[in-house]
Amino acid sequence: MKLSKRLSLRTKQLLRHMTPRHVVRSRITRSTLRRFAEKVGLVYFGYVDQRDDDHRLVRGHTVSSTHADNHYCVGSIxxxxxxxxxxxxxxxxxxxxxxxxxxxxxxxxxxxxxxELPHFYIGHGSRRSAFEASFEQLIPLQIGTFGxxxxxxxxNYTVYGMxxxxxxIEQIIVPxxxxxxxxxxxxxxxxxEDNCLYLYIESQHPSEEVLEKLISNALWLADTLDTALAPRLDESPSPYAA
Incomplete structure (x- = not known):
């Protein structure tokens, strides 16, 4: 992105953030995230700088040199x-x-x-343009060989991978x-990616219900994959291991 365009977008963003409505909603969102983090046992850090080594950088396809991370929470659930x-x-x-x-x-x-799992992405159709703009190494895959x-x-979804x-991937994400x-x-x-599960939704001001659903779904899928993959540890190593 050209510097002039980036400065223009940044200026518009700053002006939006100065409006009373945005200030109020931001405070409510911060309070909601803090309360939820305390409820589920996460530690709330708020804004974090991606150039700061004091926290673990969340990667995945959304990582970039220009992203900004806020309401950063970490812990064990x-x-x-x-x-x-x-x-x-x-x-x-x-x-x-x-x-x-x-x-x-x-x-x-x-x-x-x-x-060792292969890198793949399951994208909802509503977010296709955002994913394809940020990542080009994975391609849409045809599924249905085994069921x-x-x-x-x-x-509604497209599966991307090598x-x-x-x-x-089809044997991992079964019907x-x-x-x-x-x-x-x-x-x-x-x-x-790298045996880390990322679950993405688009939500600037999430409610506690949305947060609970996001974490619950992420934990369910993680447990489902771990359970399904357990027998494979007794078999031959993954062909995608480094």
């Missing part, structure tokens, strides 16, 4: 290491001069399995899991 963060960034649509302001709410969960996937999943990993994603994840998108 049900035996899983969890990070919750609100990430803002301005991205340019692929093959376009159109810019989009993104407000991601991200939950990350470190999987327990020692089985029929629910229509609600195939009509072509050489397609069958492995039953895909069905739960379609019916319960409320337009969330999912990424697995």
């Amino acid at each position: 049900r035996g899983y290491d969890v990070v919750l963060v609100a990430r803002n960034d301005t991205i340019r649509a692929k093959h376009s001069q159109t810019y989009e302001r993104c407000h991601w709410l991200i939950a990350t969960v470190d999987l327990h399995t020692r089985y 029929t996937y629910p229509h609600d999943f195939t009509s 072509a050489s990993h397609a069958l492995e 039953g899991v895909a069905g739960v994603i379609a019916s319960h994840f409320r337009s969330a998108s999912i990424e697995i």
Whole structure:
């Protein structure tokens, strides 16, 4: 993005943040995140600088040199290491001069399995442009080799990965899991990278109900994957291990 364009967008953002309505909503959001973090056992840090080594950087496809992280929370829930963060960034649509302001709410969960999973992304159709603008290494995959996937999943979600990993990914996200994603994840998108699960939703001012749903879904999927992958540890190592 050109410097002049970035400065213009930044100025507009600062002006929006100065409005009384935005100030009030920001205070409510901060209070909601603090209260939720305390409720579930996370430590709330608020704003964190991505250039500061004192915290763990949340990666995944939304990481960039321009993103801003706020409401950073970290801790352990049900035996899983969890990070919750609100990430803002301005991205340019692929093959376009159109810019989009993104407000991601991200939950990350470190999987327990020692089985090395391939990198893949399950994107909801509403967020396709944002994903494709920020990541080009993964391609859309055709699924259905081992079973029929629910229509609600195939009509709303696209699975991205490396072509050489397609069958492995399909064996991980089986039709039953895909069905739960379609019916319960409320337009969330999912990424697995370096055995870390990322669950993304678009929400600038989330309610406590939204936060609970996000964390609950992330933990359910992490536990489901760990349970399904456990037998593979007794088999041959993953072909995608480094």
